Amino acid sequence: MAIKDYIRERFFPHIWCPGCGHGTVMNSLLRAIESLGMSKNEIVMVSGIGCSSRISGYVDFHTLHTIHGRALAFATGVKLSRPELNLIVPMGDGDALAIGGNHFIHAARRNIDITAIVMNNRIYGMTGGQFSPLSGYGTMATTAPYSNIDHAFDTVELAIAAGATFVARSTSYHVKQLSKILRDAILHEGFSVVEVLSQCPTYFGRKNRLGSAVDMMEQYKNDTTPIGSKAKKENPDLIERGIFVQKEMPEYCVEYDKIIEKAMKGN
């Protein structure tokens, strides 16, 4: 199938601003799904609220556009009640890690087979540019007019600490890597987290004088490096890209099947 067979064309052009990285994330995700030859009926996409959440309207899967921060909780209900389905949960950084932070760490802890994508644009875009838990110290936002004193989470470290069994990071510039990582994440049996640095030229870029979408993608190119590279040793400020964790652990739904087996034997 072609990429366009996976989208709801009648809703295009989409709602995202010119140069928004989220469109590129959707592009890479569709290519990953296409390369796996998955049927549209076996995929459920669950999203929350915010710019990121609009992705679920554009893809032709079973789509569940939920409430702010709770996408992973809804997805947990879908997955556990019908484990053969593939769950993909794209979230924004505020959606996943501020209001949804608790669900994020607990889904990771359970190692339930869901692919969580954190589309990190470091800002609340839909509401007009307030700082998020990934904006970082010293950034500017409409709710940090004198500069932000909140420190940022490191999504990757957080996911690893919470127990995610697949953790990766890429950017909207590194599309070939991103697509490959998303493919691996979907294939991974367990909770997978993919953080994607995704530019918001309209709010984060403008507020922080980072230039156009193109300029911001140039920064992703220059400010990131493959995991464990020589460049990282020389310049510790570089952000690492790649797969940080990929390990096999008992998956939640499989474990629950064992509980059912145990309970039924006792009958």
Added chain:
Amino acid sequence: MKENIKFVQGNEACVEGALYAGLEFFAGYPITPSTEIAELLSYRLPQKGCRFIQMEDEIASMSAIIGASLTGHKVMTATSGPGFSLMQEALGYAVMAEIPCVIVNVQRGGPSTGIPTHVSQGDVNQARWGTHGDHAIVTLTASNHQDVFAMTVEGFNIAETYRTPVILLFDEVIGHMRERLVVPVEGEIPLVQRLRTAVNEGVDYHPYLPREDGRLPMSDFGDVHRYNVTGLFHDMWGFPSDNPQVVHDLIRHLVDKINNNVNQITNFKSYYLDDAESVLISYGSSARSALHVVELLRPRGERIGLLELQTLWPFPDQLVRRTCEHAKHVIVVEMNMGQVLQEVRRVVDQPRKVFLANRIDGVFITPRDIRNIMRLVQGKGV
């Protein structure tokens, strides 16, 4: 045939009712005084190949059951006071997206952490208006374990019939008290199953287009029809819309599908109402004390009767108005500051003849409490 008789807590009667109704998925979080429901279901559900999950909070529990309902399963969560507050946003989502699900709230005293191990009926209006925005809601309650069982089954049936969340509003006394329960045999109480679409693959399926009889056939996530579910106002395919006509029609549909069926949804019991001059109106555990008063005073020649409400929302306006028509005075017995009292005063012709017999101190209202208040109402003094 040997009857299946149990001596159980109300919370256990609720579990039995849910399993009888075909519960397949439960998500919950521990909270007094509803925890036994989660405990029992963690044990019972996997025995029939079904699933239980303890979530990280009540928000997640409510969210998870909505997800599981969409894959075609009968679902439930159970909580109390503070947990019910946390569920309100996702409850509104279930209203908007028309998700069949059952939410049990075993009431305790509030506001806030309140008085967790003691009884209250203070969440009546929260059940009605806890989530934001205009909407209709179904709320059922019960005063004894046989009725807890029956109303739980009824709750599942209503949820499936109208594609709506249903709140089971029990209270601490009912939840924790032990009494006899006869579990009906299979088939004794009719069950409403999920109505699935007959539309074939490749044919346009409208998840939000009611049939002529008002019901909306569903398609399970994972099956052949792919559609969108959202908490935004949406068209008949489930896609967001801010078209004023779409918004108007949807909110009317959400309200009308419940309110136009008040008679079908209304459950109640009446005791000695035919010639009653004093009408007691009560529900939940306080209806037990009210009934005790009626049965005590009837042999003494007092023309007193009881209307026990089992459906609190939608409020049965006509039933209550008719019942109170010829009463000299109406006394609403409840354990709050008069939440059902307000409704009764709203619907009767002479609101000034409606009085409140209540307790708000975490202690179960006794027949003596009610009688003392009645004496004052009747002008007999203390």
Added chain:
Amino acid sequence: MGKLKLKEHVITREWCKGCGICVHFCPKQVLELDDQDKVFAARREDCICCELCELRCPDLAIEIETEQGSE
């Protein structure tokens, strides 16, 4: 079997928002924005079919159609 050869840059003009990502990152400077800020292939003969424009386009507005070239 020959190398993949460009058949056409398929551009959905109504979807293009003129962000310039494809133009800037094209390794052969094949693409440009027109006076309405829509992308077009100004030097199609220079295209090496790397498809990076297609992969990076946030609007799914550009597609590289290829065919098998002769040896």
